Amino acid sequence: MAKILIADDDPTILSLLNKILLSKGYDVRLAENGSVGEKLLKTEQFDLLISDIKMEPVDGMQLLKRTRSVRPHVGVIMLTAYATVATAVEAMKEGAFDYIPKPFKIDELLETVKRALDYQKSLAEQISGNSHVESKKYFGNIVAVSDPMINVCEMIKRVAPTKTTIMITGESGTGKELVAEAVHSFSARSEGPFLPVNCAALPETLIESELFGHVKGSFTGANANKEGLFEAAKGGTLFLDEINSIPHGLQSKLLRAIQNKKIRKVGGTEEFDVDVRILAASNRNLENMVKEGTFREDLFYRLSVISIDIPPLKQRPEDILPLAQHFIAQEIEGGEFPAIDNEVLSILQNYSWPGNVRELQNVIQHCLTFLHDNKITKETLPSKLIVSYEENPAAQASAHINGEFEKGKSLKAFLRAKEKEYLKTVIDSMGGDKAAAAKELDISLATLYRKLPDGEQID
Ligand SMILES: Nc1ncnc2c1ncn2[C@@H]1O[C@H](COP(=O)(O)OP(=O)(O)OP(=O)(O)O)[C@@H](O)[C@H]1O
Ligand SMILES: [Mg+2]
CATH class of the missing domain: 1.10.8.60 (Helicase, Ruva Protein; domain 3)
Structure with missing residues (x-):
């Protein structure tokens, strides 16, 4: 329940307001003058302050100004005798929500209190942006407000349930991995593993064995049979990040794995089936690499059946x-x-x-x-x-x-x-x-x- 602070130097008003607001279930604190009110505001959290204007030593206007500067999220209602209505209007210019002239009707008072609390709440939500962001999120954690980013999310929705290979492009830090995860989690493979592998981080000599596995004794240091990532991702999705770093010599083997869904371990003789969906990302333009002759054209086309391009943030x-x-x-x-x-x-x-x-x-x-x-x-x-x-x-x-x-x-x-x-x-x-x-x-x-x-x- 909302917590309300009442500051008034008139004990009758203080106890009357206390009774009315308590009866409606509000949590109420009383301050018999402005300076007590100020102290309470500093030490406790409130949703609303109801303050008389004429008080000693700290008057209502001073209390209002201090509240606005130290606790801008607290709403303020001023209580005023008819003679001080002009001051009350002044108070609204300083950020008070409303004023209540004395003597007041209980209904009107409660109505103003409710409006002030509702208003403060909606303001707090707008400022925190929590509710706003919630409604702009796709797949639980992708924030998308701009048209290009909404298009990216629509595209994910459309292609995730299919079996196709997807190429995700975008500058560093644009969210390629996040998009890959969304594709996985929105696909029929969501129960299976999502394995991201950064191809640039694997040494060239090891990349083949990392992807496809090896059999014991196939090279120095291969002391046991090893499962590759294609096998480990069984039933799930393998995300080949920075695929542009795959050595040219290995590209044809990768193409076969994607096309025929069969792999052969390093040093192995037999081929076996793999059950994995491939998503790939690159932060270099693969088309240019194809032109340069550093990336195989057939692999490029196989990977880019569908491509999702994430625009730079700017x-x-x-x-x-x-x-x-x-x-x-x-x-x-x-x-x-x-x-x-x-x-x-x-x-x-x-x-x-x-x-x-x-x-x-x-x-x-x-x-x-x-x-x-x-x-x-x-x-x-x-x-x-x-x-x-x-x-x-x-x-x-x-x-x-x-x-x-x-x-x-x-x-x-x-x-x-x-x-x-x-x-x-x-x-x-x-x-x-x-x-x-x-x-x-x-x-x-x-x-x-x-x-x-x-x-x-x-x-
Ligand atoms: N639209 C978005 N909504 C919410 N978080 C995002 C969004 N885009 C990116 N992020 C976050 O930004 C960070 C970087 O994203 P991510 O790692 O997916 O980028 P990347 O394109 O794979 O980067 P790199 O090219 O460096 O590998 C992550 O913490 C990710 O969760
Ligand atoms: Mg990444």
Whole structure:
């Protein structure tokens, strides 16, 4: 049940509210003045604060402002006597959800409390992005929001149940192995093993025996019969990663294994059947290798009956934030979701991601390690992202557009900030001549000065 803090210096109101809210099953804490309220807010988690405006020593407005800065996820309702309605309106500009004039009707009070709690909850969900990401996930763990990535997932759905060999291409870190796993788990072989093998990591001399196995004594060091990966993956899927590294001499044997579903162990004489589906990936363009003569054309065609190409992350910017949220959720394991600074969102959105999704995953881990106050700020990012951002004025300009929604910032404050920016631009473009700027802006010089924040040097 939601936890509510009530701050009021009138004991009658305090006990009345306590009774009403307890009767509805809310968990309630009482503060007999603003400073007690402030202490409770620091030490306990609340969903909602109901605060009187006129209190001593810390008044309701101060309490509201402090809540907004230290506990931005807590909703605030102000209680007000009719005489202070203007202040209550002011409080809403500072981020209070609503105000309740005293004396109040119990029904109205409960209704406002419920609305405030519902609103805070939906806001928290939007910010954490949990529900959002859940609905954008395919096969349990592939985040796909952009059209090209949704197409990849649709393709997986279509081809996974078939028996065909699939070639998965994409730059390093784009998610080739993840896609291969999804194909396996969505196929009739999902109960069988999924064996990924990185062909580039196997020494050339051993790769044949690793894939096909060997018989005892077939070469120095072959002290016993050995099962190869084709056998080990029986009934399941063998994922040949970086298949471009398979030596040319072995390519024809691989082709036979895929085509005839028969293999012969190193040093063996008999052929035997294998029952395995082959998926392959390459981070080099195999067509070019065919042209160069380093990859067999027949094997290339056999492998690429169907191919799934995963675009680089920078070509699908819509996936960046959902992926970031997905990795945060994975790391925090149900803990409190950190707030992400607008500027950070913009930096992530504008970075070139040469290491693709894996690099994004590492960046998120970095941010979470350096988290301050449960906020992901620019300071928590690896410096390479900041350097690239600062070298890119277009990205910085777009930060202002992307970052329009700032929690707790009223429309008035937003407009004031925009106005200030525009004034600065015009004054700058007039070479600092404020009188000329005022003329250009069609306002008096006095108005221009009034709009300049106190003591701020615009030029
Ligand atoms: N769309 C996605 N949704 C969720 N996680 C993803 C997505 N794409 C990639 N990842 C994650 O990013 C990391 C890198 O993905 P993966 O290892 O599949 O890439 P790869 O293309 O095989 O890379 P490499 O070429 O370096 O082998 C993994 O932790 C993977 O789970
Ligand atoms: Mg891989």
